[in-house]
Amino acid sequence: MISSTAIARVANREADRFRDANRQAFAHHAAAKGWFQSVPFHWMRDWPSPVPIVAASASGATLTSIDGQAYDDFCLGDTASLFGHSPPALAAALAKQAAEGLSYMLPTTRGAALSERFSAMFGLPQWQVTTTASEANRAVIRWCRGISGRAKILTFNGAYHGAVDDAFVDLKGGMPTMRASLVGQVHDLRGTTTVIEFNDEEALAAALRGRDIACVLAEPVMTNVGMVLDAPGFLAALRRLCNETGTLLVFDETHTISSGYGGHGVTHGPAPDLMVVGKSIGGGVPCAVYGFSADVADRMASLNAARAPGHSGIGTTLSANALAIAAMDTMLSDVITPAAYDRMLRGAARLVGGLEQVIAASGLDWHVTQVGARVEFLTCPTPPRNGGEAKAAMHPELEAVIHLCLANRGILLAPFHNMMLVSPVTGDNQIDRLVGAFADCVRALKE
Known part of the structure; x- marks a missing residue:
């Protein structure tokens, strides 16, 4: 002591x-x-x-x-x-791209190869690029709500998923409470965010049983409230309960990419329906990605076809800029091995x-x-x-x-x-x- x-x-x-x-x-x-x-x-x-x-x-x-x-x-x-800071291959690629242009709002020749690298590493076939993991999490929540027709999401007490308002609900004395540190929040998030304790399979089953939750947004291992490991069998139960209730499972692997090549889902299982990863995949260049299954991609395409054209609320002008694409392509091909x-x-x-x-x-x-x-x-x-x-x-x-x-x-x-x-x-x-x-x-x- x-x-x-x-x-x-x-x-x-x-x-x-x-x-x-x-x-x-x-x-x-x-x-x-x-x-x-x-x-x-x-x-x-x-x-x-x-x-x-x-x-x-x-x-x-x-x-x-x-x-x-x-x-x-x-x-x-x-x-x-x-x-590592500034891997030589990354430094060279960034210098080359800087001389050729930084942001076009157009795809580049490296983009197709990069999407295949993400699929090979993380096991999901479809991908989109954002500027931060916070932005990727926001996009994923929107897509899950849109394709499921459900308004609620579920997160775990103490979780952090970047600057995403929906995740700032904690348990205090067993009751959901908006996180006191959230500045300027004017809408009550508790009507659309359900929060339970990690590793509580009984509470998870009860929450999902109502079939009104669009997605579970989770780190497969909690890393932002200290590190809380998954109890034996909990992630398998999470996957099973999501399947049974039509709930989409999202893994935020921005930190748990440390688990092994392909992140925690690939290294230890189970596979999510969607995943987010940011920070390290660009070696420090601001960028993130979210990937999703073929079934989710089909549902996203149907949603796009059915809605009015216009601003989707997903994405920013700098998303997938040429510098970020060059950084991620180099990291996945030469550094993250x-x-x-x-x-x-x-x-x-x-x-x-x-x-x-x-x-x-x-x-x-x-x-x-x-x-x-x-x-x-x-x-x-x-x-x-x-x-x-x-x-x-x-x-x-x-x-x-x-x-x-x-x-x-x-x-x-x-x-x-x-x-x-x-x-x-x-x-x-x-x-x-x-x-x-x-x-x-x-x-x-x-x-």
Whole structure:
């Protein structure tokens, strides 16, 4: 058990150390008055450090700050650079495409080959490109409602599917509640969004039995409320119940692409009717895709033929721009390969083993959770079974001080619940440094 006194002591000491080592970062933020909260986008303020580190460059699995510090990067842009920063093949392809034009609102010669690459990797025959995974999730919800004639969707408590209003409903005391952090929401979402706990097969069956839910929108493993693994048989039951009730099953694999080549559905099953994946497939270039079965494609085409022409509410001008197509085509052909996953999963296993050794040697009742190349340590004794348990188990002050402690030792984790990503170019020496720094942090907290 780590005391609140120890957390405060280490937090103060590490904050002082950070200030001494990052003077240019402080100067940068002081000068950036034209940005709201001194950053170009508000999430950049979510780091536990006194100010965010200011990046100068990144390559492979190393990020360098304007203060000249090199970090072993296990955040990797919160999955955007899951396969490493600026892979050489991607950098070359982007430079070539930039010289030939960035956005035409027309298909390019690479587009046909890219759609086949997506089909081969993820097992779904039809695809569309968007600019973000949030946009892809919005499109999928619209299509599912349109082709099913049903208004409701179902999500799981604590889930996050990007900036999609429909998903911002949680359970509080067992009752659906609109998420308090949702800014400017004026419509009550609870009439069209049903929310239940993950891994609750009984609640799932009861919710779907009314046959008024268009789709279940789910990560096959929850990753945004800490990592909550699927209970044995739950995903199979989810697939079966969707089939029985005519409900479409959507997997948001933006994060669970870490599970293995083809994502969690291909690696572990079951297959969804539709899927969304973003961030990493463009290597950091803003883009995402959603794929769907032949049956869904036929229903979408029928819906299009039956409705009046005009704006569908799906898509933006920059969707499928030439730069994004070039980025995804290069990533899928040269970077996101089965061999890359072999290296990622081997490195993740090394990381899990090292962290577990430190936790055991320290006598802490913590545990480590893994979703392929995605690893997280949780400061609670047992793995949570759902989003409610995961939120209750969180210790924000302790997580923040560990994050800052590691940053001061040259290790960069994701700012959200101490999640770590292992890329194909992450070295064993980087993994071992993370484990060693983690041990230092634990010792400091137990002093």
